[in-house]
Amino acid sequence: MKPGIHPPYGPVVFRDRAAGFAFLTRSTAAATATAGGRTIEWEDGNTYPVVDVEISSASHPFYTGTARVLDTAGRVERFERRYGKRPKGTAKGPSDA
Numbered sequence: 001m002k003p004g005i006h007p008p009y010g011p012v013v014f015r016d017r018a019a020g021f022a023f024l025t026r027s028t029a030a031a032t033a034t035a036g037g038r039t040i041e042w043e044d045g046n047t048y049p050v051v052d053v054e055i056s057s058a059s060h061p062f063y064t065g066t067a068r069v070l071d072t073a074g075r076v077e078r079f080e081r082r083y084g085k086r087p088k089g090t091a092k093g094p095s096d097a
Contacts, residue, residue: 007031013040013050021058024048 012030015022024042033049040050 011048013042013048014056015040015050015052016056016058017052018054019056019058021056
């Protein structure tokens with residue numbers, strides 16, 4: 001790597017306040033978090049910079065199992081009821097316009 005052009009890469013804690021969940025990892029966001037002055041004492045007794053996030057795997061609906069499934073078949077049927085269903089073989093072409 002070319003020296004002097006890359007941001008510092010170090011340990012940082014990402015914290016999801018909504019879910020009360022945090023995890024320790026390494027990131028270039030450590031420099032930004034350190035500049036903000038926010039730190040947290042981790043389980044190992046060391047102090048690390050902390051980045052608060054809006055959503056994580058602990059609070060995202062896809063990972064928590066609370067995601068809603070869209071009914072695509074119902075949407076198609078509703079469209080056909082609203083705008084009418086064309087009989088097969090009567091596709092609108094340039095001569096129908």
